[in-house]
Amino acid sequence: MVSLKDVRKIYQMGSEQVHALDGVSIEFAQGSFWAIMGPSGSGKSTMLNLLGCLDRPTSGTYTLAGEDVSQLEDDDLSAIRLKYLGFVFQSFNLISQLTVRENIELPLFYQGWEPHECAARAIEMAERVELGDRLGHRPAELSGGQQQRVAIARALANDPRVILADEPTGNLDSTTGDHIMKLLGELHQQGKTILIVTHEEEIAAWAEHRLHMRDGLIDRID
Amino acid sequence: MTNISKFTRLVRLGIKTLLLHKLRSLLTMLGVVFGVGSVIAMLAVGTGASEEAQSQIRRLGSQNIILHSVQSQQDQTTDRVRMSIYGLTYDDEQRIRETIPTVRRIVPAKLIPHEARVGGRTMELRIVGTTPDWFDLVERELIAGRRLHQRDLATRANVCVLTERSARRLLATETILGNRIRVGSNYYEVVGIIRSETGGTAGGVQTPDQEVDAYIPLTTARERFGDIVMRRSEGSFERSMVELHQLVVEVDELENVESTAEAIEQLLRRFHPREDYRVSVPLALLRQAEATQRTFNIVLGSIAGISLLVGGIGIMNIMLASVTERTREIGIRRAIGAKRSQIIGQFLIETIVLSSAGGLLGIAVGVIIPQIIEYFAGMPTIVPMYAIVLSLGISVGVGVLFGIYPAIRAARLDPIVALRHE
Numbered sequence: 001m002v003s004l005k006d007v008r009k010i011y012q013m014g015s016e017q018v019h020a021l022d023g024v025s026i027e028f029a030q031g032s033f034w035a036i037m038g039p040s041g042s043g044k045s046t047m048l049n050l051l052g053c054l055d056r057p058t059s060g061t062y063t064l065a066g067e068d069v070s071q072l073e074d075d076d077l078s079a080i081r082l083k084y085l086g087f088v089f090q091s092f093n094l095i096s097q098l099t100v101r102e103n104i105e106l107p108l109f110y111q112g113w114e115p116h117e118c119a120a121r122a123i124e125m126a127e128r129v130e131l132g133d134r135l136g137h138r139p140a141e142l143s144g145g146q147q148q149r150v151a152i153a154r155a156l157a158n159d160p161r162v163i164l165a166d167e168p169t170g171n172l173d174s175t176t177g178d179h180i181m182k183l184l185g186e187l188h189q190q191g192k193t194i195l196i197v198t199h200e201e202e203i204a205a206w207a208e209h210r211l212h213m214r215d216g217l218i219d220r221i222d
Numbered sequence: 223m224t225n226i227s228k229f230t231r232l233v234r235l236g237i238k239t240l241l242l243h244k245l246r247s248l249l250t251m252l253g254v255v256f257g258v259g260s261v262i263a264m265l266a267v268g269t270g271a272s273e274e275a276q277s278q279i280r281r282l283g284s285q286n287i288i289l290h291s292v293q294s295q296q297d298q299t300t301d302r303v304r305m306s307i308y309g310l311t312y313d314d315e316q317r318i319r320e321t322i323p324t325v326r327r328i329v330p331a332k333l334i335p336h337e338a339r340v341g342g343r344t345m346e347l348r349i350v351g352t353t354p355d356w357f358d359l360v361e362r363e364l365i366a367g368r369r370l371h372q373r374d375l376a377t378r379a380n381v382c383v384l385t386e387r388s389a390r391r392l393l394a395t396e397t398i399l400g401n402r403i404r405v406g407s408n409y410y411e412v413v414g415i416i417r418s419e420t421g422g423t424a425g426g427v428q429t430p431d432q433e434v435d436a437y438i439p440l441t442t443a444r445e446r447f448g449d450i451v452m453r454r455s456e457g458s459f460e461r462s463m464v465e466l467h468q469l470v471v472e473v474d475e476l477e478n479v480e481s482t483a484e485a486i487e488q489l490l491r492r493f494h495p496r497e498d499y500r501v502s503v504p505l506a507l508l509r510q511a512e513a514t515q516r517t518f519n520i521v522l523g524s525i526a527g528i529s530l531l532v533g534g535i536g537i538m539n540i541m542l543a544s545v546t547e548r549t550r551e552i553g554i555r556r557a558i559g560a561k562r563s564q565i566i567g568q569f570l571i572e573t574i575v576l577s578s579a580g581g582l583l584g585i586a587v588g589v590i591i592p593q594i595i596e597y598f599a600g601m602p603t604i605v606p607m608y609a610i611v612l613s614l615g616i617s618v619g620v621g622v623l624f625g626i627y628p629a630i631r632a633a634r635l636d637p638i639v640a641l642r643h644e
């Protein structure tokens with residue numbers, strides 16, 4: 001279970017304060033599939049970054065896997081990301097010098113897996129996203145959809161509980177986007193908690209729940 | 223996974239990353255390559271030169287003090303027939319032997335340049351009238367026969383010991399020992415051959431022995447040649463009266479060498495109004511050579527330090543650029559779960575790989591250059607082991623020193639900001 005309680009994120013911009021999140025409380029049940037929506041600047045990415053333990057809230061508590069992670073040290077946050085979380089980004093964020101297989105292996109490398117175990121798992125994940133024949137390719141040799149599938153394979157490699165995706169289809173055409181959403185849907189079927197940020201209604205339609213943000217607050221849930 | 227295999231993986235990753243930009247990595251390394259290379263090369267040349275100087279000085283005997291007779295400027299008359307009286311005397315020898323307790327042995331020598339002949343062959347020799355102790359103080363290997371004996375001295379025997387080279391020249395293929403060489407109107411039986419060294423000068427001091435030496439008992443030399451040496455030069459006779467040309471003093475303990483030299487000088491000053499002698503202390507020369515070497519090393523060390531500093535700054539510059547260039551990659555790794563320390567490790571290992579590779583190449587350069595110098599300039603060079611170990615250590619150190627800041631910069635990046643970086 002993932003839950004936020006009265007979470008605020010305040011950015012100090014010179015003399016002005018920006019309340020990117022202005023007291024958000026919500027629970028995402030284990031295995032649920034959420035789309036986070038809202039106008040630009042409403043705090044969607046800020047919330048996803050907090051949920052992804054890439055940042056700490058200014059105040060409030062964030063509970064992940066039964067632990068309050070809102071004020072952990074940097075190293076502990078890294079450990080939590082490595083263990084519980086998988087990220088999919090709008091711009092894929094693969095490391096361009098590494099091959100598909102090496103990109104997928106990254107979380108396993110940081111978990112200290114043996115090289116042959118890493119390789120076996122990476123191949124399994126690549127096949128899972130139907131890219132078993134592209135293991136030796138570099139990201140630049142793949143289409144956008146293929147790159148995003150590699151990113152999903154990488155996010156899955158360490159078997160996380162929660163997958164966080166900030167506009168995963170933002171750089172893809174609608175057919176490819178649907179393919180990606182179908183893949184995320186399957187992961188949801190397998191029990192992963194999935195949180196995606198999106199602007200598009202068609203994408204949001206794949207999710208079980210839709211959370212609408214406005215000015216750093218939850219506007220409504222449907 | 224064990225720490226070692228983790229480390230080798232990181233090293234392999236570092237090498238792989240550096241190979242992505244081969245030219246850039248190579249250029250970055252050059253600073254360290256030339257720094258390390260020049261240090262080793264200079265040390266090799268310096269050590270070679272100083273080893274040679276020191277071994278020459280050591281041949282003089284570090285426990286010895288060498289006294290030479292020298293003709294002072296004042297007593298050179300302008301007569302057609304010149305006669306100068308100068309130098310060390312038999313009395314000097316006796317006084318030194320009897321009054322300075324730290325003197326263990328003293329070897330007098332009369333030096334008479336003279337032509338020697340065997341059959342039709344002639345050779346200009348340096349007849350050295352001396353005592354058997356000579357062969358202990360001026361250590362040269364005995365190749366055949368025997369050295370001079372005390373008995374030869376007592377009987378004023380007509381025997382001589384030749385150096386290998388003189389023996390070859392004079393006696394050619396004839397049986398050497400037992401043969402007789404003629405010097406003036408007298409014959410000397412060859413009783414021994416000693417190994418000839420290069421002789422010459424060592425640290426500015428004439429070595430007591432030369433390649434063209436023929437050693438005969440001092441008593442025999444006194445009887446045959448007297449104390450007056452005549453030499454024809456520039457159409458005029460030059461006559462000089464010198465009792466002893468050389469005294470080699472052996473001191474009992476190494477630490478007494480300097481004080482003994484001092485005592486000898488005081489003693490000689492009392493009996494010689496003109497300074498017609500010279501005192502050489504090989505140990506002092508040795509110390510001087512060592513001091514010179516130390517200074518040389520300090521200068522080299524500074525040059526090395528500066529060039530490695532420049533090399534290090536070059537590496538740091540590139541690594542800082544690399545951190546900026548790879549901001550996105552750092553963000554990705556951090557988002558996935560890499561700890562700051564792991565990012566530091568990754569970048570630090572890259573710089574260390576870079577600088578150590580530079581160090582290894584530099585060692586290769588530093589070992590090859592002295593070979594070339596030795597081949598073309600004929601200078602002896604020695605690549606000291608410590609220089610290689612030191613350079614390798616220093617190049618790793620340079621990697622750590624100049625890599626740590628860029629690595630920390632990389633690790634400090636906020637993952638969110640880094641991920642947004644274009």
Ligand SMILES: Nc1ncnc2c1ncn2[C@@H]1O[C@H](COP(=O)(O)OP(=O)(O)OP(=O)(O)O)[C@@H](O)[C@H]1O
Pocket residue numbers: 011012013018019020038039040041042043044045046047
């Ligand atoms: N690092 C930052 N420093 C200052 N202000 C920030 C920072 N990050 C976000 N903000 C501000 O916080 C607010 C919420 O930003 P956020 O990125 O969460 O919006 P968003 O909902 O993701 O918008 P979009 O749909 O355009 O991506 C915005 O007003 C933004 O300017």
Ligand SMILES: [Mg+2]
Pocket residue numbers: 044045046
């Ligand atoms: Mg956003």
